[in-house]
Amino acid sequence: MQVTVRHLAAACAALFAVAIGSQAADAQALDRILKDKKIRITAEVTSPPFGILDKDNKPTGSEVETARQLAKDLGVELELVQVTGPQRIPALLSDRADLAISSLSITTDRAKTVWFSSPHGALSIVIGGGKNVNIKSAADLAGKKIGMTRATLEEQVVPKVAPPGTNIVFFDEHSATQQALLSGQVDAIGGAAFLINELGKRNPDKGIETKFTVVTAFYGIAVKPGNFDLLQWVNTWVFVNKQNGVLAKIYKEHTGVDLVDLPNL
Amino acid sequence: MRFFSVNDFLFILAATRWTILLSLLAFALGGLLGVLVAVLRIARFAPVRLAAAGYIQLFQGTPLLMQLFLIYYGLSLFGWRLDAWTAVTIAYTIYAAAFLGDIWRGCLQAIPKEQWEAGRALAIPYLPQLFLIILPQAIRIAIPPTVGFMVQLVKATAVASIIGFVELTRAGQLMTNATFQPMVVYPIVAGLYFALCWPLSVWSQRLETQMQVENASGRRK
Amino acid sequence: MTYVFQFGIVFDQLPLLLEGALLTIRLAATAMVFGLAVAVMCAYLRTSGPKPVRVLVAAYVEGIRNTPFLVQLYIIYFSLPALGIRFEANQAAVVAMVVSFGAYATEIVRAGVQSVPVGQVEVGLALGLKRFQIYRLIVLFPALKAVFPALASQFILLLLGSSVVSAISANELTAVANSLQSTTFRAFEVYIVATVMYLTIAVAFRGFFAALYWIVFVRGRER
Numbered sequence: 001m002q003v004t005v006r007h008l009a010a011a012c013a014a015l016f017a018v019a020i021g022s023q024a025a026d027a028q029a030l031d032r033i034l035k036d037k038k039i040r041i042t043a044e045v046t047s048p049p050f051g052i053l054d055k056d057n058k059p060t061g062s063e064v065e066t067a068r069q070l071a072k073d074l075g076v077e078l079e080l081v082q083v084t085g086p087q088r089i090p091a092l093l094s095d096r097a098d099l100a101i102s103s104l105s106i107t108t109d110r111a112k113t114v115w116f117s118s119p120h121g122a123l124s125i126v127i128g129g130g131k132n133v134n135i136k137s138a139a140d141l142a143g144k145k146i147g148m149t150r151a152t153l154e155e156q157v158v159p160k161v162a163p164p165g166t167n168i169v170f171f172d173e174h175s176a177t178q179q180a181l182l183s184g185q186v187d188a189i190g191g192a193a194f195l196i197n198e199l200g201k202r203n204p205d206k207g208i209e210t211k212f213t214v215v216t217a218f219y220g221i222a223v224k225p226g227n228f229d230l231l232q233w234v235n236t237w238v239f240v241n242k243q244n245g246v247l248a249k250i251y252k253e254h255t256g257v258d259l260v261d262l263p264n265l
Numbered sequence: 266m267r268f269f270s271v272n273d274f275l276f277i278l279a280a281t282r283w284t285i286l287l288s289l290l291a292f293a294l295g296g297l298l299g300v301l302v303a304v305l306r307i308a309r310f311a312p313v314r315l316a317a318a319g320y321i322q323l324f325q326g327t328p329l330l331m332q333l334f335l336i337y338y339g340l341s342l343f344g345w346r347l348d349a350w351t352a353v354t355i356a357y358t359i360y361a362a363a364f365l366g367d368i369w370r371g372c373l374q375a376i377p378k379e380q381w382e383a384g385r386a387l388a389i390p391y392l393p394q395l396f397l398i399i400l401p402q403a404i405r406i407a408i409p410p411t412v413g414f415m416v417q418l419v420k421a422t423a424v425a426s427i428i429g430f431v432e433l434t435r436a437g438q439l440m441t442n443a444t445f446q447p448m449v450v451y452p453i454v455a456g457l458y459f460a461l462c463w464p465l466s467v468w469s470q471r472l473e474t475q476m477q478v479e480n481a482s483g484r485r486k
Numbered sequence: 487m488t489y490v491f492q493f494g495i496v497f498d499q500l501p502l503l504l505e506g507a508l509l510t511i512r513l514a515a516t517a518m519v520f521g522l523a524v525a526v527m528c529a530y531l532r533t534s535g536p537k538p539v540r541v542l543v544a545a546y547v548e549g550i551r552n553t554p555f556l557v558q559l560y561i562i563y564f565s566l567p568a569l570g571i572r573f574e575a576n577q578a579a580v581v582a583m584v585v586s587f588g589a590y591a592t593e594i595v596r597a598g599v600q601s602v603p604v605g606q607v608e609v610g611l612a613l614g615l616k617r618f619q620i621y622r623l624i625v626l627f628p629a630l631k632a633v634f635p636a637l638a639s640q641f642i643l644l645l646l647g648s649s650v651v652s653a654i655s656a657n658e659l660t661a662v663a664n665s666l667q668s669t670t671f672r673a674f675e676v677y678i679v680a681t682v683m684y685l686t687i688a689v690a691f692r693g694f695f696a697a698l699y700w701i702v703f704v705r706g707r708e709r
Contacts, residue, residue, distance in 0.1 A: 046442050053443055057276045081349070084429040086668045090338055093671065096348065113671045145574075147655065151668035169575060169655040170665060172427060175442035176564075176653065182445055183567035185574065203445060326642070326688045328649035330660060331681045338673035416552065423554035427653050434557055447564040455553045455561065462552035 030229040033076060033098060041067040042088050042100045043080040046175040048198040049254040050103040062254035066120065067101045069246060070221075070237060084173035086151035089114055092224050099234065103192070105153040105217040106265070115225050117234045118265040119218030120247050125154045126214060128196030129181070129188030131207030138212070141166040147186035149177045154190035157215045182206060190214065194255050218262065235265075269444045274453065280436030281457055287432060288419045290354050295361025295418075302366025304395065307373055317366070324363035329424050332356055337428055353430050357422065364414055372407040373399060409476060412469035416462045423458070433457060496675045499666055506662030507683050509576070513658060514645040517580050521587030521644075522637070528588065529595035529629075530621050543592065550589035556650050558582050563654040579651035579658075587644045594636045598629030631703045638695040642688050649684070659683060 033039045043059050044051040051061040059080055071078035081097045088104055091097045092114060103123060106116045127146065129135060135144065142165035148154045150170050159168055169186060171177040178199060180186045189196075193210055200208040221238070223231045241247045248259040305317035324332065336356040340347055347355075376399050384394035426435035437454035441447045496503075532543045550558065562585075563578040573581055602625045610620035630637070652661035663680035667673050 045439065053439060055272070057272070057439075057443070082429055082431060086664065087429055089671060090667075090673055094338055094340075094347075095345075096352075109669075150664055155668065169657070170661065171655050172653050172664060173429070173438075175438050176655070179441060179445075179447060179564045180655070183447065183564050184572060185563065185567065323685070326646070327681045327684050328646040328660065330649045330652075331663075331677055331684060334663075334667075334673065334677045335681065338677070420552075420554040423556045424650060426556070427650065434554065434560075437557070437560070441564070447560070448568040451557060451561045451565050455557050458553045458557060459549065463548065466548070466552055 028229055029098060029223070029227040030233055033074070033230070036076075038077045038079055039071050039074060039099065040079045040081050040097045041071070042083045042091050042097045042102045043067065044083055044085060044088065044102040044174070046173060046178075047085070047103065047192075047195065049194050050192075062121070062250055063101050063103055065250050065254065066247070067099070069241070069250065070099075070101070070234075073237060073241075074233070085149045086172060089151070089222065092222055095224070098223070098227075098230065100222040103219045104222050105219045107153065107156065107217070109156065110222075113225070114222040115227070115231050116265060117221040117223070117231060118238050119220045119262050120238045120242075121220075121251055122216065122218050122260050122262070123192045123194065124213050124216040125157060125190060126193045126196055126210045127158070127188050127190055127212055128193075128199065128208055128210050131209065133187050133211075135188055135211040138214075139163055140211075141188075143167075144187040145169060145185075146188050146190060147171060147177050147180045148190040149174050152191075153217055154214070158190040161214055181208070194257075220265065239264075269440070269446050269449045273440045273444060273450075277433065277436045277440055277450070277453060277457070280431060281433050281461070283432040284419065284422050284458075285461070287353065287357060287422045287425070288415070291357035291361045291422075292415060292418055294354070294358040296365055298358060298362035299365030299369060302362055303369035303373060306366060306370040309391075321363050321367045321370075324360055325367065329360055329421055330427060332360060333424060333428055349428075349430055353425050353428075357418070357425075360421065361414075361418055364417070365411065368410045368414060369403065369407050372403040372410075375406055376402050406476070409469050409472040412465060412472060416465045416469065419462050419465070420458065491675060492672055493675050493679070495670050495672055496666065496679045499662075502662050502666070503659065503679065503683065506657065506659035507687060509656075510645070510648055510658040510660075510684075511687060513576065513579055513583065513651070513656070514641070514648050517583030517587055517644060517648075518641050520580075520584045521591055524584060524588030525591030525595045526626065528592040529599055530618065532592065532596055533599055534617050534621065547589045547592050550586055551593070555582065555586050555647055556653065558586060559651060559654060575651075575654050575656040578654060579648070579656040582651070583644060583648060586647075587640065590640050590643075591637060594633045594640060595629060597636075598631075598633035599625055601632050602628050634695075634699050634703065638692065638699075641695070642691060645688060645691065646684065 043064050045053050045059050045061070045064075047061070049061055050063040051059065054060045059082070064080065067080065068078055081091055083091045083097075083102065088100045088102045089110065092100045100114070103121065104110065104114075104116075105123065106119060110116070127135060127141070133144070134140060138161040142163045145167045146158065146162065147169050148158060148171070150172060155170065162168060169180075171180060174191075174195075177189050177191065178195075181189045181199070182203060188211060193213070196208060196210050200206075221234050223234065238247070242262055247262075251257070251259040302317050302320060305313050306321065308314050308317070333353070333356050336359070337349075337352045340352060340355070380398055380402065381394060384398045389398070422432055423434040425432055426438060429435065433454055437450050441450045444450065528543045528546070531539050532547075533540075535543070559578065559582040562573060562582045563575065566572070599621075606624050606628070607620055610624045615623070648658065649660040651658060652664055655661070659680055663676050667676045670676065
């Protein structure tokens with residue numbers, strides 16, 4: 001069959017129609033999820049204890065289990081969309097996921113691009129390093145190499161407290177940052193306190209410990225701006241599961257710490 | 266501390282099938298698109314030729330990682346709700362098509378002018394000339410560099426790990442994270458890639474030598 | 487939902503992007519110089535060395551050419567420290583790029599060496615020159631001239647491939663773009679600008695190589 005200009009024009013028109021047509025699909029996110037009987041939620045599997053691979057290399061962790069609970073309560077199937085740290089929000093914005101449940105701390109900067117639910121958990125960002133690294137407060141960061149992952153709360157706050165002369169280096173995702181600390185490529189890293197504790201437990205010979213706390217924050221569930229209906233349902237879900245203690249149970253099970261009182265957004 | 270176990274090795278091995286699948290998909294789809302690109306690249310109509318040349322220059326002259334980022338994030342602007350596999354496959358297809366199109370364009374151009382002229386002398390129109398006379402000869406020349414590119418493609422799939430796409434390299438990252446033993450995991454990952462690529466490389470070199478021998482002896486199969 | 491492009495946000499950070507671009511160029515140029523030295527040496531060893539050395543060089547070349555650059559990079563940056571060899575990010579990037587470029591360039595230079603007419607080598611032998619002298623004085627120049635375009639193409643591949651070193655925290659152009667993206671969430675605009683910058687750098691280098699070829703191989707030989 002000869003490929004003529006007419007054929008090419010038809011193909012272009014078809015492509016164009018698909019592009020235009022799919023724009024209308026965004027209308028009611030919650031309705032669509034209920035109709036498809038499937039919700040897609042981000043899962044970050046290199047961020048213990050929020051998201052990890054268990055010993056059978058299946059995703060689990062406090063945020064992943066929260067996602068499972070939410071999908072169950074909504075009565076739909078869960079599809080976990082594996083993302084790296086910097087992709088949590090872009091996955092949401094590019095419609096690759098309906099919800100981002102990956103320890104996204106609520107900040108006003110992020111609120112410019114996503115809508116947050118009421119917080120469902122809390123964390124603190126600390127600087128963590130080996131026993132032999134002498135850091136007691138922010139001032140001691142000078143002259144040291146501190147690693148952290150991009151698009152995280154630590155990326156936003158640590159540079160603000162770090163004195164001049166601190167060499168901050170960025171990695172594309174948590175596993176690289178953790179590797180950098182363990183292989184001695186950086187002196188210390190910024191990250192969630194839970195993460196530092198987990199690294200300390202798993203590598204007793206390195207003696208990784210929290211040096212000082214930088215900031216504490218609440219994290220929430222994020223939706224793409226415009227999905228009012230979905231956000232409303234998620235907020236209701238967070239409210240209900242705060243009251244019945246389910247959120248606290250999941251949190252304690254994976255972090256070992258009691259969940260603090262969560263304010264409303 | 267969790268030591269690297271058989272389970273973890275199997276996890277990495279299992280991820281190899283995603284590398285293979287992505288490579289095959291990109292090669293097949295990119296190949297189809299590449300044929301189009303190669304044919305357009307030698308078209309008699311100048312704007313079409315330039316457009317094809319521009320496409321090749323663009324995707325050969327920019328980093329694959331950038332192409333991945335742009336397609337992964339950018340396609341959503343058209344309202345398309347694409348999952349990771351679709352987006353990544355599209356990106357690698359476009360990438361493969363640019364390189365294959367360029368390789369095959371070279372092979373098409375290597376066919377002596379006389380072959381085209383003979384077709385014209387027999388009053389055969391352009392497209393049948395292309396498909397019945399030129400293409401079969403060009404395909405023979407094209408096989409060694411095409412197989413060579415397959416190796417590049419398999420290696421190129423590793424870059425997708427940076428956007429979290431689960432294939433062999435990403436599996437290595439995840440296992441390193443779980444076991445904290447990069448000294449064990451990454452060499453294993455490298456070994457698996459070598460096992461995939463080296464046979465292809467050897468085959469490509471063998472084809473290359475075969476072709477040189479045939480051309481030198483003036484014999485045509 | 488329509489998307490409003492905001493390139494202004496990206497252009498505000500142009501100085502940062504240019505810094506990243508400069509590092510990209512420096513890393514690639516450094517890697518090319520050392521990589522070429524490695525290639526010239528290895529091409530010689532591969533053609534004229536004793537058998538065990540030839541096998542070793544072949545293993546090096548095949549090992550590098552059949553594994554992804556990214557994995558080689560991870561091994562150099564994350565795995566080597568376990569053996570006590572610790573490179574910091576930018577150093578690791580250059581080392582990985584030298585090792586990688588060296589392998590591909592070895593094959594290219596070897597092809598060039600083998601394309602030099604045997605007669606030339608025989609003249610050298612007749613003059614009583616040692617093997618390495620023959621290589622250095624007689625063979626190398628025409629070999630490099632013959633494969634210069636291939637080397638230039640390989641360099642462009644090296645340059646473009648360098649974008650993955652951002653994964654080990656080297657702060658070149660892609661890393662700057664990633665940081666910008668993660669703070670502004672303007673993925674599309676950021677990556678388009680970065681891509682245009684890469685394209686420009688690649689085109690500029692192609693022009694540079696064309697000029698270099700003319701200066702070294704054409705004009706320099708007209709006596």
